[in-house]
Amino acid sequence: MKPFDPRLLRYASASRGALAAGGLLAIVQTAAGLAFAWLVTQLIVRAIAGEDLAALSGLIAILVLVVIGRGVVLWLADAVAARGGARVIGQLRERLMSAVATLGPGWTASRNSADVTLVAGRGMEALDGYFGKYLPQLIMTAVATPILVLVIGWQDLTSGIIIVLTLPLIPLFMVLVGWATQAAQKRQWKALSTLSRGFLDVVGGLSTLKLFGRQHRQEGRIRSVSEDYRVHTMKVLRMSFLSGFVLELAASLSVALVAVTIGLRLVAGDMELSVGLFVLLLAPEAFLPLRNVGASYHAAAEGIEAAENAFAVIEAAEGVGASAPAPTEGGAPAEPGLAFAGVVVRYDGQPVVGPFTAVVAPGRLAVLSAPSGAGKSSLVSAALGFADAEGRIVAGRRRDAEGRRSAIAWAGQRPGLIAGTIASNVALGDPYPERTAVLDALHDAAAGELDPDASVDAGG
Numbered sequence: 221m222k223p224f225d226p227r228l229l230r231y232a233s234a235s236r237g238a239l240a241a242g243g244l245l246a247i248v249q250t251a252a253g254l255a256f257a258w259l260v261t262q263l264i265v266r267a268i269a270g271e272d273l274a275a276l277s278g279l280i281a282i283l284v285l286v287v288i289g290r291g292v293v294l295w296l297a298d299a300v301a302a303r304g305g306a307r308v309i310g311q312l313r314e315r316l317m318s319a320v321a322t323l324g325p326g327w328t329a330s331r332n333s334a335d336v337t338l339v340a341g342r343g344m345e346a347l348d349g350y351f352g353k354y355l356p357q358l359i360m361t362a363v364a365t366p367i368l369v370l371v372i373g374w375q376d377l378t379s380g381i382i383i384v385l386t387l388p389l390i391p392l393f394m395v396l397v398g399w400a401t402q403a404a405q406k407r408q409w410k411a412l413s414t415l416s417r418g419f420l421d422v423v424g425g426l427s428t429l430k431l432f433g434r435q436h437r438q439e440g441r442i443r444s445v446s447e448d449y450r451v452h453t454m455k456v457l458r459m460s461f462l463s464g465f466v467l468e469l470a471a472s473l474s475v476a477l478v479a480v481t482i483g484l485r486l487v488a489g490d491m492e493l494s495v496g497l498f499v500l501l502l503a504p505e506a507f508l509p510l511r512n513v514g515a516s517y518h519a520a521a522e523g524i525e526a527a528e529n530a531f532a533v534i535e536a537a538e539g540v541g542a543s544a545p546a547p548t549e550g551g552a553p554a555e556p557g558l559a560f561a562g563v564v565v566r567y568d569g570q571p572v573v574g575p576f577t578a579v580v581a582p583g584r585l586a587v588l589s590a591p592s593g594a595g596k597s598s599l600v601s602a603a604l605g606f607a608d609a610e611g612r613i614v615a616g617r618r619r620d621a622e623g624r625r626s627a628i629a630w631a632g633q634r635p636g637l638i639a640g641t642i643a644s645n646v647a648l649g650d651p652y653p654e655r656t657a658v659l660d661a662l663h664d665a666a667a668g669e670l671d672p673d674a675s676v677d678a679g680g
Contacts, residue, residue, distance in 0.1 A: 227531050232311040238304025242356055245297045246363035252290040253364070254371065257501035259283040265494045297356055305351025313344045316530045319537030324606025338416045339533070343526025350520035350527070357516050361509035368506040376491070376499045379478050383506055386474035390510045393466050394517070404459055408452040409525045415445045467514040471507040478503045557582045558603065558628070563611035565598045573598050575611065597633070604628060643672035 228235045263279050320336060369387070373380025419442060482500055485491040557580050564574030573595025580586045588596050602609035605621025612619065616627025637645055646661050647653030658672050 231315050231534055232308040234307035234311055241300045242359040246360045248293050250364040250367050252286055253505050255286050257498055261494055261498040301352050301356045305348055309344050309347050312530055313340055315534050316340055319534045322537040339526050339529045346523035346526055350523040353516035354520035357509055357512040361513050364509050365506055368502055372499050372502050375495050379499045382478050389470050393470055394514045404456050408456050411449040411452045415449050418445050464515050467511050471511050475503050559614040561612040563609050563613055565602045565607050565609045637676055639677045642670050642674050
């Protein structure tokens with residue numbers, strides 16, 4: 221993932237407001253930093269010149285206000301970043317779940333559910349580090365560093381040239397470290413995915429394992445995978461500490477070089493104390509945002525990797541409708557029932573069933589009978605818009621996939637419960653069911669004694 225991926229603006233509109241607020245607060249922070257350095261410089265220079273405390277009281281009062289204001293702005297920046305990050309994470313998770321629903325059961329069946337759960341859960345939560353730490357510092361770097369370098373160059377050209385020449389060393393080290401960190405982070409994420417899949421498989425088959433007395437054999441497997449994840453995590457942390465040391469060393473040497481040149485010129489009388497002290501106070505501030513970006517990158521690396529995976533799923537869902545063949549004209553009329561006309565279903569570009577033509581009128585019971593593997597489920601997936609199909613499919617007078625899904629009530633081969641009430645499970649798909657209809661359905665299912673308002677979870 222790039223330092224800032226433009227896809228965030230497209231898939232999470234809350235990121236736009238967070239970026240705008242972060243940029244504005246970065247400008248205020250930079251102004252407060254300049255004011256602080258100038259006030260401290262004036263106080264020290266005037267105190268050395270022999271001015272008494274009464275003459276300096278006005279500057280001291282202003283300095284106190286600047287310090288308080290700077291603290292408030294820093295707190296506000298953290299609060300805005302945290303709040304904006306929470307909203308962005310919520311929007312990304314919503315888009316991810318919508319994309320999974322659009323891709324349909326055919327897509328989810330071809331992947332381990334633990335991977336999607338990992339991205340939607342821990343992966344999205346890991347974006348807190350990206351929005352709470354990394355992105356604010358990135359904005360601060362883009363805003364504050366150029367302003368501070370220009371002010372330093374305006375006050376002292378020599379110091380400005382030194383900073384301009386040494387400042388690129390930090391991004392260079394960040395790129396080199398970032399390449400190594402990205403590879404280590406990918407290995408860590410892969411180990412975490414393996415751990416999640418293995419644990420989910422063991423839990424799912426625990427009853428069978430206990431039946432045959434093999435449950436204890438899985439302890440060693442889980443322990444081995446957990447150890448592998450621990451090793452990769454420690455490698456990422458070790459790299460984080462080492463890269464932090466490199467960045468701190470580069471920044472410290474650069475500031476020291478500026479300080480030495482200023483000190484020599486002050487001793488020689490070639491520079492005024494006010495200019496030298498002002499530049500010396502600003503020099504660390506010019507390097508600080510870049511150092512913070514490098515330090516916070518590792519905290520955000522896991523979230524960045526998760527965002528990449530989430531974007532891949534979202535873009536795959538966008539490609540479902542875009543890549544689907546255009547329906548051919550003629551054949552099935554726009555009837556209120558379900559109609560197929562010359563439908564050919566394809567997976568990976570290969571035809572698996574068809575051409576198929578049929579019309580099911582409303583209120584009629586129709587049975588599609590064929591041997592296992594003939595393509596019955598593929599036709600259902602095509603009707604729901606979860607599989608690419610040629611020909612024409614009409615459901616409830618709608619030809620588009622979303623319209624057909626809204627007109628079709630579908631019970632899959634693997635029924636289950638959803639967390640909620642009994643009524644919400646009975647009226648699955650209807651957000652506002654009539655209570656009498658729910659009671660009638662329970663009675664028809666020989667479950668009239670159940671309370672529709674009773675709560676259930678996925679386990680019953």
